[in-house]
Amino acid sequence: MKFPDILAARVRGFRVINLVGWGLLLTIALSSYTLKIFAGAQDAGAAAVEDQIQQEQKRIRMLRMEVAKLSSAPRVEALSRQYLGLTPPDSRREIAPSALASIAAKGAADAVVKISTTPEVAAPDNAANEVAR
Numbered sequence: 001m002k003f004p005d006i007l008a009a010r011v012r013g014f015r016v017i018n019l020v021g022w023g024l025l026l027t028i029a030l031s032s033y034t035l036k037i038f039a040g041a042q043d044a045g046a047a048a049v050e051d052q053i054q055q056e057q058k059r060i061r062m063l064r065m066e067v068a069k070l071s072s073a074p075r076v077e078a079l080s081r082q083y084l085g086l087t088p089p090d091s092r093r094e095i096a097p098s099a100l101a102s103i104a105a106k107g108a109a110d111a112v113v114k115i116s117t118t119p120e121v122a123a124p125d126n127a128a129n130e131v132a133r
Contacts, residue, residue: 009016069075080086095103 011019076089089125
């Protein structure tokens with residue numbers, strides 16, 4: 001049999017070429033449907049990830065607002081007064097910038113006096129004996 005004779009042959013009343021065409025059409029339709037379902041599942045996964053990203057961004061914004069609220073100056077001031085007993089410095093304790101040099105010199109002189117008045121620490125007798133052995 002030649003190729004044209006095979007195409008013209010009939011199987012149960014249908015030509016072979018028509019059966020091959022229908023089979024090919026059915027295969028293409030099923031494969032495109034399968035690919036469409038697979039792509040839809042991937043799109044749903046991507047949408048879920050995008051939703052999760054948006055929720056995390058909202059949470060980050062809320063946490064930043066909470067940090068800003070908790071570290072506000074009036075709140076920190078009130079807590080330092082309440083728990084640590086700290087208050088803003090009194091204006092009577094402020095000094096003029098020109099007096100800073102004299103205060104620094106006085107502080108350096110006090111530091112020298114403290115260094116010279118510190119007693120020297122002697123090594124215990126036991127340690128000296130052990131070193132001599």
